[in-house]
Amino acid sequence: MADAFASLAPLEEHIKQLQGRKMRLLTEVEQVEQQILLAQLKFATLSNEAAPISRLPDELLTSIFALTRQEDTPRSKAFQVVASHVCAKWRAVATTTPLLWSEIQVILTFRNAKSKAEVDTELDRLNAYLTRSNSCIFSLKMEVIGNINLEPFLQLLGLQMYRCQRLSFSISNHSSPVSQLLHHFGSLEAPILQHLSIHIPYCRLFDYDTRQLDLVRANILQGGAPALQFLRVTGIAGHLQPPLSRLTTLHLDGSHMDGLSFEQFRDILQSTPEVINLSLNDLWVETPVISSPQISIPNLRCLRIRARPEYDLHSLLINLPVTQLESCAMSQIASFRPIEFTNVKSLTLEHCSLIPEDVGNLILGFPAIQSLTLVSGNPSSILFALGYPGTPIWWPKLKLLFLNDLFVRAIPIFLDAIHNRQATETPLERLYLDRETRKLLRSKKNLEEVNALLPVENHEDSSPWPAGLGYEDEDDGFWY
Template sequence: MNYKDPSRRHRHHFLVKRLEELETARRELLLQLEELDAQKNAIQLEFNELQNVDAPISSLPDEVLGMIFETGVLLDDLPKSQFATLVSHVTHSWRSIALTTPRLWNTIFWDLGRQFLPEDAEEIEEPLRVALSQNLQKAAEIASAFLSRSSSAPIDIYIRHLRLEELKHGGADLARMFELIHTHFDRCRYLCIQDADRWAVEKTAEKICCRPAPLLRSIDLGVNIFWDSEVEFVPSTSFLPCGTPRLNTAHLDWIKVSFIHRNLHAFRYLQSLRLVCFIDNENDHALLAKALNSMRALDYLELDLTEEVPDLPALTQSTIRFLCLRINQNHHGRATQCFQAVSLKTLAIECELSESEMGFDLDGSSQAGFPLLQHLVLIDITINRLELGAFASRFPQIRRLTCQGYDPGFEMGHVLDAMGAGAIERNPASAAEVSLHWKKLHTIAVSGPNAALGVPESQTASQLNALQAASIPAPRLGVPDSQLNHLVATLQAAGIPIRRLMLPPAFITHADGGMMTSLRKLVEVEDFSLDWPMPFEYSEQFGGASVNF
């Protein structure tokens, strides 16, 4: 710029030079800051490394750190499906150990969620198709990462919410997921396909279960009857065609009897079976009978059977020692006589409904069908339907009686009173009649609804501890339980050789001291225990866990 005034021209040159000097100084400062940041980062890294070296976990072997992680992800209050999130919040070295510990990545969760695609639609709307594709792609990516990190370790596979519609429209993305699982199926230790329609269960099983499964120990196949498809599945190959030498536990929920019969080779060596099924024709009943008789190693059976056909022959099984029975019959059949097990030692009967509503007819020959029965377990029995006389007539040779009440106020006193203790006190002449029943009964166990079959004792104990921690009052002792010593003495005098009572821990803790002292002089007193096998406890460990990929 041409300044006419020399002083302004001089000032202009001065300012330009000063701006250049300041810009140069600024650049130098930025370079110095970058250098200082670099030095700080290097020093911080060295400091962190030294701190990690002296950290308490640095002295632990990698194997121990891996075991700590494995224990942590199995805690009840942390679903294993959240493990990846947990791993991202630990130190780098510990995270590296976790990523290279195969057993921490051996559980594959695949949950399609509730897509609710339209039924029987040849085409679906683009947004639904894109959402399904993205869901399947993400599931495949996560499954691939877990399968890779699990190396050669045995794997557990959980698949939920599959329907015919998802399988029809899944395309290449679904095929990739099936291929991933199929490729690694020889490492499968536990397989769960639940909350699916029948077609999807059988199709999925066919797709992924056609390789040898030398490690497979347990399967859980379940149909959601509210989603069930009317489409009949036509198999192209059998389920687990290469045999399953180690498969000893199966939970089959609303699976067709024809599927079980068609694949008897897979279930031949079962030791524990939980079966929920529907019988609406004589052919299915015959197939079920044949299937049960072919399982020569079966020791434990839970049978929830709905029958629509009256007067069918009794189902028989010669090896089981533990049977949990729930028979729903619409033709007033004799539920306790529809099954015969000559080796049975323990029988559990679901009693939430009344005997007549369930079809239970306790008449008939004494202990027919269960000649070796020693332990009778009555589940969800109610106070107002505690008709033990019928059970005593039907099963007179038992040595143990366990009653798990449906009512919160269910107590030992109600059971002893129903056995005749109250009647004898009111009318001593009735003692002779009572003494005719249960001449071998020496142990009685009673609990409220918290100790149902399938609930581990540790869980029941934790519930009790939680109530105590919350300062919730102890259960109120009813009048019958305040006089247990008198009721026990009355039954012993009537000829029932009671030697042991098993009571809820809360009752033992809060009962009257004098009454308990008197009671212990008559019988042994122990904490309540079902003394029942828990073959499905492993499968129920993650029963509520799911991952919506």
């Protein structure tokens, strides 16, 4: 036993020596790995510098980044973020190009904001965009789903409102969106803000203020918004009102609003004397029985409107100055009683299935039509009138016809209408068809027949409203 214990000491010493050697080798391996990483980094840097694109001046690379960024889609990862992770040069150029960070999107949902850490990450992201956009004019779209703390986001945004040009909020399933927006934006000044969209759908989980459109004075942006031209309020956002006097485009959506008195509706419209474009969706206005317009909007030229099926739209229309309109779009209209739109040259009908008597009222009510757009619905009665082979020729000034989502059963009457119309003294000059309609006619071997009668061009209904807006309005839910 004594001999056995005596032999343990050398072995213990040997183990310690081996462990020491292992530690030295591991340290050496770690040092070598660091040297490899440094060498790889230097190699990659030299390789990038040797690449032809690295010889481009920073100004030219900036222009390329800006052009590439314009091709971003809603589902793609932001190009500026991807570019900043490619190499040191690209990161330096990307992070110091303010225009790359001027289109900001904040998304807070149950999925990406489950914890405070995740919310803080999104807040840091907003701060990074605002910092990198520097003093550049920016646009921001904020989408919130859930009862998430908005205070730090609104506070951060409020500090930068002096350079915000377009602002969009969509806040749902939240306990206090209106009060928070009032608190943070009540007294703010927005000197260059041109576009403001606020969508707050009703949520039965919370108690909301039911007052809508009951003010004719600003309760947000009271510091001034002299450049504000476009305003959209939907849902329970009707209680939020910026300065209205300079608006040229107003969109009111009453999908979640209580009924409005005629006085409320009249006062809100007449507080926007410069409005040219008016969009009304699902509003329920208690209108008086009258024989002449009661609402004065001297500059109104473009109207689009959709009403609930059970609402008497005629009683609303006769209170509006429709004789001064030049463009009109109506959606889901089930009937049309006599009323004169004497100067409307462009008419859009979406999901409007009218009986022949109503079609007659429509034709007589819009005598100056030059452009007609038919989207979905059953256009058979309208097409029949359009190509009526006898006299009088209905809509004699009509030159352009746009067709979207033509049904199979409407093809025969459509073909008859085109044949008959082209045989008159006032034929159509051009026909525009969307992709699905072209595909349908091609499958029935009718597209060449139509092409032989008049020029046919491709048309996809993706134009922003109003015409000439100049940018994509992703929040426009009128057609959906």
